[in-house]
Amino acid sequence: MTDARPLRPRSPNLHSFRGLHFILFFSTIFAIVTCSMMSGYLNWNQIGHHLWILSSHIYNGSQQARDSFAMKVMSSGMFNTSNKRTAAAMQHQLACKIFRKLSSLPFTINSSEPPFSKMSSWVNALKQPRLDKAMGANQDDHRTCAVVSSAGALLGSNLGSEIDTHDYVMRFNSAPTAGFEKDVGRKTSIRLMNSQILAKKSFNFTKSSLYKNIPLLVWDPAPQSLDLKQWFHHPDFDFFPTFLRRRQRQPNQYLYLIHPAFYWGLWDILRENLNEELPRNPPSSGFIGLMLMLWLCDEVEAYEFLPSVRFTDLCHYHQNLWMRECSTGAYHPLLLEKRILRLLSISTPNDVYNGRAAIMVFEACHGQSVKHDTNRQVPIDGLHSTLFPLFTSSRYFVCTRIRKDQESSSLVTQKSTCRMRPLMLG
Structure with missing residues (x-):
């Protein structure tokens, strides 16, 4: 049984003109390439590399949903800001x-x-x-x-x-x-x-x-x-x-x-x-x-x-x-x-x-959300090390070194800190 509804004429739509699609696409690419070359961000080899990868995603066989999803994910891969510090x-x-x-x-x-x-x-x-x-x-x-x-x-x-x-x-x-x-x-x-x-x-x-x-x-x-x-x-x-x-x-x-x-x-x-x-x-x-x-x-x-x-x-x-x-x-x-x-x-x-x-x-x-506990001290290579458990879990620690000052014979805190490592016990 066929659908008896009358066919509606397709309304004019700019997106129906494939030629305009190609013009817009290559105009955008040309603008990006020109700006990149002027800023020294890319060289010609890199430009060819990026265009090749982009085209391989766009024109790769059937237009499956995953291909569209792929382009969407990769196109959103950079932070939306031109400020390097931000x-x-x-x-x-x-x-x-x-x-x-x-x-x-x-x-x-x-x-x-x-x-x-x-x-x-x-x-x-x-x-x-x-x-x-x-x-x-x-x-x-x-x-x-x-x-x-x-x-x-x-x-x-x-x-x-x-x-x-x-x-x-x-x-x-x-x-x-x-x-x-x-x-x-x-x-x-x-x-x-x-x-x-x-x-x-x-x-x-x-x-x-x-x-x-x-x-x-x-x-x-x-x-x-x-x-x-x-x-x-x-x-x-x-x-x-x-x-x-x-x-x-x-x-x-x-x-x-x-x-x-x-x-x-x-x-x-x-x-x-x-x-x-x-x-x-x-x-x-x-x-x-x-x-x-x-x-x-x-x-x-x-x-x-x-x-x-x-x-x-x-x-x-x-x-x-x-x-x-x-x-x-x-x-x-x-x-x-x-x-x-x-x-x-x-x-x-x-x-x-x-x-x-x-x-x-x-x-x-590593300095975020550290909970201090100065009750634990162990000697490391002649120095004292205070261990600070993180996130209420003994799997992680960071230590602040304390050394003995040779002139005053007093203990002073060393500025550098030991690196925190996960304690992945079996």
């Missing part, structure tokens, strides 16, 4: 907002949490030193960290030697270095993995050298609605037996289990920065790891997290798999993650263009 203040405000949110969340599963606390094997498996100690770091180290994505755009980057200059290098899932050293480096200090790496035999978790002799972090994309007991019995991937066996057979290797509340807290942060409904899919391994390193490190550089001149549909540099969704996100909210990282980036456009983005660390927010 933008810096807004950037600091965003970083500290994330800091306050994450400071209230558990990071790893604790041996005192049920159902793990009721099983002696799991109590022993989850008792480990905090993560920074497992990485061999000292409290007063100035830690430079590289967080290396697995993006296909790393191929041909020649960033390997630069990546290896960092004190610590984080990699993800099954991303190798052998055969790709020129582009991704050789060093691996810590690896963060999805639970399927442990659950699927194809990844060869028990024997592969990728997963040996370094601290490992594991997370499982459990639904937000599950409590820990439900999650333990119904994980997304059946990885718990493999996790426990590794801890029992290799007790000297640190293997941490990320708390679901942590990555769903990250999801809340992403949702709060979008005025739309966000599907309840967890963040990516890369975003989880990067947020962690912003806690642990004094300088963080993210490699190929934001689109560079080598932007490609190749999903991973070590696999021959081509999908646009690996960049825009079919399951993980990748575009929102990129938006947050773009807002937190303190790099020049040229650095991002070349594949690296320095991200504002949380150390700038």
